[in-house]
Amino acid sequence: MSENRIYNFNAGPATLPLPVLEEIQASLLNYKSSGMSITEVSHRSPWFDDVINDAIARTKRLLGLDDKFHVLFLQGGASTQFAMIPMNFLADGKSADYVNTGTWSTKAIKEAQIQNKSCNVVASSEDRNFAYIPKDIAFNKDAVFAHITSNNTIKGTQWAQFPDTAGVPIISDMSSDIMSRPLDADKFGMIYAGAQKNIGPAGVCMVIVRDDMLKLIPDNLPSMLNYNTFVAKNSMYNTPPCFSIYCIQLVMKWLEETVGGLAAMEKLNQEKAGLLYDFMDATDFYNATADKDSRSLMNVTFRLPSEDLEQQFIKDATAKGMGGLKGHRSVGGCRASIYNAMPIEGIQTLVAFMKEFQKNNG
Amino acid sequence: MSENRIYNFNAGPATLPLPVLEEIQASLLNYKSSGMSITEVSHRSPWFDDVINDAIARTKRLLGLDDKFHVLFLQGGASTQFAMIPMNFLADGKSADYVNTGTWSTKAIKEAQIQNKSCNVVASSEDRNFAYIPKDIAFNKDAVFAHITSNNTIKGTQWAQFPDTAGVPIISDMSSDIMSRPLDADKFGMIYAGAQKNIGPAGVCMVIVRDDMLKLIPDNLPSMLNYNTFVAKNSMYNTPPCFSIYCIQLVMKWLEETVGGLAAMEKLNQEKAGLLYDFMDATDFYNATADKDSRSLMNVTFRLPSEDLEQQFIKDATAKGMGGLKGHRSVGGCRASIYNAMPIEGIQTLVAFMKEFQKNNG
Numbered sequence: 001m002s003e004n005r006i007y008n009f010n011a012g013p014a015t016l017p018l019p020v021l022e023e024i025q026a027s028l029l030n031y032k033s034s035g036m037s038i039t040e041v042s043h044r045s046p047w048f049d050d051v052i053n054d055a056i057a058r059t060k061r062l063l064g065l066d067d068k069f070h071v072l073f074l075q076g077g078a079s080t081q082f083a084m085i086p087m088n089f090l091a092d093g094k095s096a097d098y099v100n101t102g103t104w105s106t107k108a109i110k111e112a113q114i115q116n117k118s119c120n121v122v123a124s125s126e127d128r129n130f131a132y133i134p135k136d137i138a139f140n141k142d143a144v145f146a147h148i149t150s151n152n153t154i155k156g157t158q159w160a161q162f163p164d165t166a167g168v169p170i171i172s173d174m175s176s177d178i179m180s181r182p183l184d185a186d187k188f189g190m191i192y193a194g195a196q197k198n199i200g201p202a203g204v205c206m207v208i209v210r211d212d213m214l215k216l217i218p219d220n221l222p223s224m225l226n227y228n229t230f231v232a233k234n235s236m237y238n239t240p241p242c243f244s245i246y247c248i249q250l251v252m253k254w255l256e257e258t259v260g261g262l263a264a265m266e267k268l269n270q271e272k273a274g275l276l277y278d279f280m281d282a283t284d285f286y287n288a289t290a291d292k293d294s295r296s297l298m299n300v301t302f303r304l305p306s307e308d309l310e311q312q313f314i315k316d317a318t319a320k321g322m323g324g325l326k327g328h329r330s331v332g333g334c335r336a337s338i339y340n341a342m343p344i345e346g347i348q349t350l351v352a353f354m355k356e357f358q359k360n361n362g
Numbered sequence: 363m364s365e366n367r368i369y370n371f372n373a374g375p376a377t378l379p380l381p382v383l384e385e386i387q388a389s390l391l392n393y394k395s396s397g398m399s400i401t402e403v404s405h406r407s408p409w410f411d412d413v414i415n416d417a418i419a420r421t422k423r424l425l426g427l428d429d430k431f432h433v434l435f436l437q438g439g440a441s442t443q444f445a446m447i448p449m450n451f452l453a454d455g456k457s458a459d460y461v462n463t464g465t466w467s468t469k470a471i472k473e474a475q476i477q478n479k480s481c482n483v484v485a486s487s488e489d490r491n492f493a494y495i496p497k498d499i500a501f502n503k504d505a506v507f508a509h510i511t512s513n514n515t516i517k518g519t520q521w522a523q524f525p526d527t528a529g530v531p532i533i534s535d536m537s538s539d540i541m542s543r544p545l546d547a548d549k550f551g552m553i554y555a556g557a558q559k560n561i562g563p564a565g566v567c568m569v570i571v572r573d574d575m576l577k578l579i580p581d582n583l584p585s586m587l588n589y590n591t592f593v594a595k596n597s598m599y600n601t602p603p604c605f606s607i608y609c610i611q612l613v614m615k616w617l618e619e620t621v622g623g624l625a626a627m628e629k630l631n632q633e634k635a636g637l638l639y640d641f642m643d644a645t646d647f648y649n650a651t652a653d654k655d656s657r658s659l660m661n662v663t664f665r666l667p668s669e670d671l672e673q674q675f676i677k678d679a680t681a682k683g684m685g686g687l688k689g690h691r692s693v694g695g696c697r698a699s700i701y702n703a704m705p706i707e708g709i710q711t712l713v714a715f716m717k718e719f720q721k722n723n724g
Contacts, residue, residue, distance in 0.1 A: 006397030010404045013604060021391055021399050028387040029380075035368030035685065037383050039563035039609070042372045042686060075437030075565065076586050079600040083584030111584050196601050201401035203437065203565045203603030222445030222473050224438050225587075238441040239558050241565030242375060243605060247401070321397065324404060 007346035010324030011153050011299060011337040012176065012197040019258065020250040038246050043239050051246050052235065058252035062262055065185050065208065072207040072230040073245050078104070078175045078194040081205060082111035085171060085190070088217045088227055089144050090117040097143040097168065100124035101133060102152040103330065104173060122146075130155040132291040139165045144216065145189050146170050151177035153197070154328040156301030156335065157294040162187055169210065177298050178206065179255060180340055181266035189213045195244060197298070198339045199251050204244035255340070265340055272338050272347045273297040279351050285358045289333065300336045301327060310334055313357055322350055369708035372686030373515050373661060373699040374538065374559040381620065382612040400608050405601050413608050414597065420614035424624055427547050427570065434569040434592040435607050440466070440537045440556040443567060444473035447533060447552070450579045450589055451506050452479040459505040459530065462486035463495060464514040465692065466535060484508075492517040494653040501527045506578065507551050508532050513539035515559070516690040518663030518697065519656040524549055531572065539660050540568065541617060542702055543628035551575045557606060559660070560701045561613050566606035617702070627702055634700050634709045635659040641713050647720045651695065662698045663689060672696055675719055684712055 008015040024038075031038040034047050041047045056071040065071070074080065085108075090096055095118035098109045102125075112119040120143070123134035130152065139146050146165045151158040153176045162170060162184070169189025178193040185191075190209045196202035209227055223229045229237045235245075259265050277295060280286040280302060289301045304310045310333060314326050327333035338347060370377040386400075393400040396409050403409045418433040427433070436442065447470070452458055457480035460471045464487075474481040482505070485496035492514065501508050508527045513520040515538045524532060524546070531551025540555040547553075552571045558564035571589055585591045591599045597607075621627050639657060642648040642664055651663045666672045672695060676687050689695035700709060 004395070004397055005392060008398050008402055010398075010402070012601065013402055013404060015402050016399065018391075021401070025387055025390040028390065029383055030366060033366070035366055035683065036370050036372075037378065039383070040370055040372070040375055040377050042375060043564065044691075075439070075442070075603070077437070077600045080437070080586040083586055087584075107585075111586075114582055114584060116582075194601060196604075201605050202405065202601045203606055220476055220478075222442075222449075222476060223469075224442040224445055224473075238439045239374060239556060239564045241437070241603065241606070242558075243563050244565055244603070323397065329406075 006321045006323045007342070007349060008323050009336045009338065009342070009346075009350070011328065011335060012194070013202050014197050014337055014339050015341045016201070016247070017251060017254045017258070017341045020247065020254055023250055024247065039243050041242070043236055043242055048242060051242075051249050052240070055245055055249035055252055058249070058256055059206070059208075062179060062252060062255055063183055063185055063208070068211045069185065070209050070211070070231050072209065072227065073235040073240055073248075074205045074207050074230060075203065075241055077202075077205055078173050078192060079107065081173070081192045081207065082108040083115070084225055084227070085147070086112040086115055086117035086119070087221060087225060089213060090119075091216065091218060094118065094144045095120060095140070095142075097122045097139050097146040099134060099137060099146070099148045099163075100126060101149050101157060102130040102155045104152065104154075104175070105147075105149045108147060108149070108173065130157065131289060131294070133157055133159050133294040137163055139163070139168050141166060141168065143168045147172070149173045151296050151298050153299045153337070154331060156288070156290045156296045156299045158296035158298065160293065169213065176339075177296075179262060179265065180269050180298060182262040195248055197337070198341075200247040201244055204241045204248065206248065259340070268344065269297045269340065272342065272344050273300060275344070275347045275351055276300050276336060276338070279354065283358060285362050286354060298337065298339055300338060301331075301333060302335070303333045307332065309361055312361065316357060317350075317353060320353055322353065368683045368685045369704070369711060370685050371698045371700070371704070371708075371712070373690065373697060374556070375564050376559050376699055376701050377703045378563070378609070379613065379616045379620070379703045382609065382616055385612055386609065401605050403604070405598055405604055410604060413604075413611050414602070417607055417611035417614055420611070420618055421568070421570075424541060424614060424617055425545055425547055425570070430573045431547065432571050432573065432593050434571065434589065435597040435602055435610075436567045436569050436592060437565070437603055439564075439567055440535050440554060441469065443535070443554045443569065444470040445477070446587055446589070447507075447509070448474040448477055448479035448481070449583060449587060451575060453578065453580060456480065456506045457482060457502070457504075459484045459501050459508040461496060461499060461508070461510045461525075462488060463511050463519060464492040464517045466514065466537070467509075467511045470509060470511070470535065492519065493651060493656070495519055495521050495656040499525055501525070501530050503528060503530065505530045509534070511535045513658050513660050515661045515699070516693060518650070518652045518658045518661045520658035520660065522655065531575065538701070539658075541624060541627065542631050542660060544624040557610055559699070560703075562609040563606055566603045566610065568610070621702075630706065631659045631700075631702065634704065634706050635662060637706070637709045637713055638662050638698060638700070641716065645720060647724050648716060660699065660701055662700060663693070663695060664697075665695045669694065671723055674723065678719060679712070679715060682715055684715065
């Protein structure tokens with residue numbers, strides 16, 4: 001790779017498309033002949049208007065969103081959304097369903113409970129350390145929404161299909177797999193995603209909210225914690241995180257113009273993850289930790305025969321220019337995060353290394 | 363200036379020191395031989411630990427903060443702080459004092475009121491369109507804090523000295539003048555500042571909070587709205603806005619190593635603002651709008667004899683490479699925002715243009 005760049009398998013912040021970084025770099029001192037850096041341009045300028053509106057238009061085209069959806073840019077990450085969702089949508093007497101598939105779902109539930117909001121955990125995979133996505137869930141018909149985490153970075157699981165909620169709007173944390181595949185948007189009342197895995201750098205959270213959800217919001221919320229504030233002002237009630245939104249715009253452009261859209265992206269992601277899982281399934285040395293039908297195409301979690309070997313594996317990989325393969329500190333083991341921007345050459349290089357490592361240590 | 367850069371007089375996002383932008387650009391594809399961009403490096407890595415810890419250490423040295431102060435990095439701008447301050451510090455039965463010196467103070471008060479928090483507006487300059495900073499204010503001894511806006515970007519006023527509050531901790535929004543002068547930190551219970559004027563790009567808000575204030579915080583707040591969460595995790599409970607924090611680190615380095623600290627910065631800011639105000643005071647053509655004893659060293663607001671002339675002035679200045687001179691849309695007129703990063707050559711160029719414009723149109 002150019003400039004001695006590594007293959008970056010970090011879970012997030014994660015690798016970005018190289019053409020995106022190169023474009024940022026080239027224009028960093030003078031954005032589009034403005035005489036200013038994109039970090040210096042007023043958010044009330046035509047330059048930034050073009051950035052945010054293009055980011056929104058591309059997002060809508062890529063996901064096939066019609067005008068009942070609003071694309072917003074908030075701050076505070078998905079963790080702030082965990083709090084804002086019940087604050088905005090769960091008035092007294094209303095309740096919501098939550099599915100618990102790991103660390104992030106658990107945190108989302110906790111932030112509802114801390115506000116004394118009524119939430120029903122209708123399914124959980126905690127019984128087997130979150131190694132699978134629950135099936136045949138009985139959602140409550142009167143739930144205001146059904147909350148899921150579409151991809152679980154730490155446990156390496158992903159919803160292959162979204163659940164049938166009998167019409168209850170799904171709210172999904174898609175921080176780690178947004179834009180990795182096409183969506184049937186009409187199932188969703190809201191989608192949110194911290195940008196730093198699949199769509200940009202840290203510092204911005206994309207929120208896609210359906211118009212009818214906005215009617216549920218009470219009047220007495222602080223302005224910055226009320227989705228209506230962001231809808232009314234095109235995410236510019238106050239100064240937005242301009243640089244991160246600009247990066248999202250460039251990633252959406254890359255997805256549309258270089259990758260060719262989300263169907264092409266999904267095919268490539270299947271191919272990339274397939275290389276890794278197929279290789280591991282043919283060995284006894286590497287063991288993927290998630291159930292086969294629940295495996296993530298984004299975060300491939302696996303174990304080696306011993307923790308000593310895992311440490312050696314991570315160390316040797318790092319020395320060979322493959323970074324970030326250590327599993328999350330809460331579960332150990334190994335993890336290859338292979339988001340949209342990870343090229344297939346990165347996976348091929350990793351698999352070749354895994355073969356070599358097994359030969360030398362197996 | 364290099365690369366056809368303009369003199370950028372925007373109020374925020376605002377001009378950044380050129381050496382900072384050049385350093386960001388040079389390392390954008392490969393940060394410190396990590397093989398990754400700073401936008402791609404994990405926040406749980408030694409690279410980012412060094413960034414955030416250096417940003418904190420430099421902030422403490424520059425402002426002379428001892429260990430009872432915590433330097434935090436939050437998201438959502440000062441506008442989110444307007445809500446978090448009463449949420450964290452005003453339990454039932456407690457009240458706070460607010461001084462209203464313009465748009466931002468008014469918003470801070472509104473966000474306390476919307477939460478039904480008890481706040482007393484102990485002084486206001488609304489009677490004369492916020493053209494001055496109130497004096498001889500009677501603060502309430504039992505107030506939990508006294509809230510002020512140290513510099514008012516829209517009205518062009520600034521507290522020359524901070525008020526005597528008889529021991530009540532001051533909480534100040536310093537978004538537009540933090541790091542522009544040395545501080546007597548011991549007067550403050552908390553200082554907060556959206557970065558995009560004096561210390562970095564948009565997307566991060568610096569919060570400096572005194573240890574004793576943290577004891578006031580109730581247990582039942584959402585995690586991301588509780589200052590203790592950020593104190594306990596060195597601002598990394600979840601993924602922080604890494605790029606913006608990195609920029610702050612570089613601006614703090616520039617302040618320490620190139621400018622020579624805040625006393626030197628203040629001297630330069632006085633000189634810069636002095637050039638503009640002294641020139642205007644000697645003409646009838648340009649009229650500074652703020653009272654003399656309340657003038658801001660950061661945002662110089664002024665009027666010309668007519669709105670037509672103001673439009674022509676802004677247009678001609680833009681054509682000559684001086685951008686962002688239009689006053690805030692709520693007040694009209696002209697405004698030159700001359701934060702730390704505006705070089706004195708920018709002011710000299712502006713004053714020369716103002717003379718020329720007056721000669722041709724006066």
